[in-house]
Structures are given as C-alpha cells and as structure tokens.
Amino acid sequence: MADIQVPVLGDPAERATPALTPGAMSGSKPYVAQAVHQQPLGFAGELPEDWQAKALGRMGELLGKYRSLQVFMDICVKCGACTDKCHYFIGTGDPKNMPVARQDLFRSVYRRYFTPAGKALGAVGLGSLVGAKEFTRELLDEWFNYFHQCSQCRRCSVFCPYGIDTAEVSMAARDVMNHIGMGHKYANEIIGKVHKIGNNLGLPGPALIDTLEGLEEDVKDETGQDVRFPIDVEGAEVLLVTPSADFFAEPHVLGLIGYAKVFHAAGISWTLSSKASEAGNFGMFIGNYEQMRKISMRIREAAQELKVKRIVFGECGHAWRVAYSFLNTLAGPWDFLDPRYPVPQHILEVTNGLIQRQGIKLDKSGNDGMVLTVHDSCNVARASRMGDCPGGQFTIPRDVIRASVPKFVDMHPDTTHEKTFCCGGGGGLLTDELMDLRVKGSKPRMEALKDVIDREGVTHMAAMCAICKAQFTKILPIYGYDREMVVSVHQLVSNAIVLGNND
C-alpha cells in the first residue's frame, strides 16, 4: 500500500480548488489482472504485441455501439466547467484528475485515429495542434492509472453544458483495456466470483445459510421476535437482492436486519436467493454490456425459479443504478411479475410506502441521542430514481431517516442531492492498493461532514450503498473519527421499528 497523506479539511462553503500539481498521482494504479482472472471473462490474458491495433479496433466498435461515447468525443469545447468538480482532483490537485483532462487521455487517441483533422495532421507530426496524440505504451499506462482514478460518479456530467459524462468514457477505456489484457484485478476477480459462487465476496451457499440462521438467533435474543431470514423459499412474494456485504460486514448487516424487520412487521413474505446472492454488478464498472447482462440474468433466473411476485433491491448505489436504469433492458421484460409494483423496487421505496400508510410503526426513541446526516450515493443521486417523482431518490431516504431518528440535518448544499460527492471508493476502486487515492478522494465529503459535526453536533452519517459504507468504515478512522459513525439507513429503521403486537 502506498503512503497515505491525509488532506487537511477546510470549510465546504469556500469551495477551495487546489493548485495544479502535475504528476501528483501518476504513480497511483491498481493491480493489473492476471490471465487467470481475465480469460474466464473472455478477455485477453496479457498485453499482446499488436495491442495498439486491437485497442483501436475495440475503440471503433464502442464508438459505433454507444452514442454517448461518439457524441462526447466530438462535442467537448474545453470550457473547463468540470475542472473543479471531481473529488479526486479536489483531493489530489493532479490536473489529469480534472474530468476533461481525464477524458482527453481517450479523446486524444480518438482525434488521432478517428477524425479527419487528427489523421491528416497526426500523419505529419502536427497532431498536437488539434489535441491528437499517438497511442503509445506510455499513454496506455496513463489510461490504466487515470481511468482507475475515476469512480464513475457522474458529478462532472451534472455541471457540463452538454452533459458529457466522464463515467461513460472511463467505462469505455476500461473495456478497451480489458480487451488487450490490461484488466483491473480487483474488479475482474470479483466478477469471476459472481459467476462461480454467486456473489462478490465468494460466500458459498452453506456459509450463507449459516449466517442467516445466526442472524435469526441474534434478532430473537434482542427482540424476542421470530424474525425470519429466508433463503431459496419458493413462492415467496418478494425476492430480495442485496449486496453480499450485507451478510456480514458492519454496518451493512445491521441494515439487512432492518429489511428483515420491515418485511416481518408488514407481513410480507420474502426470500433471498443463493443464485442471486449479490445485488452488485461490477460489469458496469468495467463498461462491459455482456458481463453486466450475464450478471443481471441471474436475478431473472432466480425470480423465475422461486416464482416470486416482486423484486426488491437492498441498499447499494451502483447496484441500484443497474437495477433501476438497466435491469429492464438487460434482463426484462418482467411480465411474469406482479404488474402492480415497479420492477425492481428499492427497499427504501417499500419501507417509505409502509411508513406513509402506517403499515409499520416507528419509535424514534430507538435512536435516542443520535443526530443524523445523510450521504447521497452518487449512483442513487445522479443515475437513478426512487418513487414517482424526479428527486424521489433524495426525499425518500430523508423521509425514512426523519421518521426514525430524533434529529436530522443536511450537509452543505454543494455536497448533497445531485451535487453530492462520491465517498471516494466507488467505481471499482474499493481496493487496498488505492488507499491513498481513496483517502484523498473522500476529502470533499469529509469536509462537509466535519462541518455539520462541528456546527450541528451530528453524531452519525447514514449511507445507502455498500461501497460507501465499506469506504467510510475505513476512511473515518484515518481522519480521526469513529468508524461506527457511518450507519445503514435501515439500521436506523431497525432500531426504531415497533415489532410484535404492542401497538
């Protein structure tokens, strides 16, 4: 692990932008995937001699398949509106972490090999006049480093006058690199585990059943209630698909207990699936439609095999993007499910609906002494929705939290809702060798959090994403805070929900 430099936290209202420090993060990169992780996914095992031709071939294919990529390559005017918006730039000062500069690593190759001006000028060595560059090995290495310093959070795209989304470019770049044997070990190893075992953490069925039985006992001890954690139950109403971290990591598992209590209290029969024991879909991080589809099809198969009527997703940011925005495309149509419910639903939509019509009862005293704020997850905030209205992804989690805790305050408005900052570990970067980047990238969020801790006495920050929860659990102590400050939204529901017949 690289040396970690902890940034000094300032005032979020000042929106300080760092001075440019070229090369500050030029050494930051994840491990390259080995053939054993590459080949099962159909990717090249290692960099071939003719990597450049292969990479350009794949680029051409993607440009023809994705309007986003083709249009974004052409229309950037280099206005710089995005330059101070990326958390990795704010945290590192490395100019190549400015969204437009990151895109330009890709765009310079596009201009050189795919545009008339770049081809003509590039052929006589004048490509730099129009921002065209030869695709050299050095540039490829920069691709690997800097496209793995993007968490695909889409904050830049909110501020771009043309909606150019660096996430689309970084996904395309990662896909090109996978096709020439320059994959990202962490992501591809995890995708392998999903295919082989069923979830990102490689938790086999028997261990899962064991864990769930343990949870039933724990909840029984704590509440005296027989709250079930069913798995592979045919004919259940709801199939719950949740990130596998929910099965044992803290605070994730406390959220899972919350979901179970909600279903229990509302009398909704539900089940997990050992086949689809993972909501996450790292196929998105590597920009590969086929992988994303293959991972999504497990959920379709599980839903059909278990003959459920509804599909509900647990708290996970990128999983919710794939679920909400892509699942119908990738694994639909869902005509065999109950048409009265959207497919899929978010657990927060379910819980919020139950609170609204008093299908469950909450007692805020269960969270006495806590002052909450909430971290909007990037993929929930800018790439999906909850509920019936635009922006439901902001109001519904807040409504559920407010109903569960005595006091709630929002962080600085530049850091919430559609302007939320990534936790610093999204987009497949939640790996130890990138810890320095993760710490620096969390700076804008930590500044905003420190601000409400100091001014409002905030004690906890709720998160609705497995990656955010894991990231903050690691990052908070590095900034001098308690790792238990980050909580699951449904952990708060779990503490507040009234079970049994005592109403």
Place this chain on the structure above:
Amino acid sequence: MTTLFAILFYTAFAVLLAGLGIKIAQYARTPAPLKIPTTPAPLTASGVAFRMGREVVLFESLFKSNKPLWIFAVLFHLGLFVVLARHLRYFQEPVWFPVALIQPFGLYGGLAMVGGLALLALRRVVLARIAYITAPSDFLMLALLLGIGVTGLGMTTLAHTDIIAVKAFFLGLLRFDPQPLPGDPALLVHLALVAVLMIVFPFSKLLHAPGVFFSPTRNQTDNPRERRHLSAWAAKLEMGKLESGRN
C-alpha cells in the same frame, strides 16, 4: 475576386452541409443501448424537450457550474445570435419584418460577441486549469471568430463597405448568378474567415451545436422501469443467448 469568392462560398457551403449532414446522421444512427439520463431527469418527452430547451437557450448546467464562465458564454452566444439574425438581410429580398426589427441591435450584438470572445480567450491564458486543457486549436477557433467579429464591427463603424453590392453578390450566389463583390480589404478578410469557419465547423468542437441535442444524459426520459429500452445490437445479442434466461 468575385469568382474566387463565389467558388469559395459554394465550396464552404457544400462542406458545411455535407459535413454536418454526415455527423448528424452518425449521431442519429449510433444506438444508445442504456438509459443514462443524468438524474433527476424529466419523466416525459415534453419534460425532456423543456430540459433541452433550458440547456440550449439558458445554458442551465453551465449556470450551475460557473457563473463568470456563464456570463462570458452568454455574451458571446447571444451576441452571435443577434449578429447572425441581422445578417439574414443579405440573403432575402424583401427582408422579413423581424430581421428588419433587430437591425438597430446589430452593433450591440457584435460588441457582445467580440467582448465575450475576448474574455473567453483571456480565461485560457490566465486560469491555470483552463490553460492546461487548452490546445492550439482552441485558440485558433477563438481567433477565427474574433477575426470575423472585429472585421465586421470595423465595417459597421469605421470602414464602411458597399453593403448594397454585398447583398447583390449573395442574392446572386443564391440564383447561381454572382454579381460583382466590392474589393474592400476588410470585407474580403471578413468573408474569407467566415468561409473558413464554415469549412472547419464539421471537423471541430463546433459540433457541440448539433451534438448537444444527441447527448443521452440530457435527451433521455427517466422511465426505464415503465418502458423497456432495447437497442438493435443488444436485441441481437439477446437472440443469440436468449435460451439461458427463459422458461
């Protein structure tokens, strides 16, 4: 000189038309396989049209992003719009009433355009972040537009040209019967730069003008759960592998 400029403008117009046509057809034909609107996004097509309208007319996202840049960009684009609209008079007889109406604002439009361009250029020199992302072509584009604006303003204020003859030249071009073009240097430079701009347009970042309408993050409706969105190539992929997921 008249023949030279006639050929130049016919060529420039053909390149602009064909180039833009090819790019727009490419954008329209390239599929968008996934729903990727930047949310919160409108739930209906009319909502999307309204969002796109705000983006194109008011530069809404830029306003969120950077107020000084927004002011510079509005100055330039609004000025350019007024100037372009005012120039319609060179291509029509009789002149449309709205075009006649805005004639008095031409000078202000020109000043706004040139002022905006100068400020945009200054940013590229002064601000370290913007200087870092600027390529020579970015300056060339600004220089081209500044050249057009300054020569135009020059003819409006200092060195007037025979605009009756200029109009006759362009009306002649439209009828494939070119009339003599006045030989004033300012006019010839002005027109030559305009022709260059037309030729460069489809090969440059000026494609942002048609391109923004094709940006999936801004032109998609937020309704993925209600309507299944499937691109042609993804459907083909499904046909090949469908068996696995269906009973």
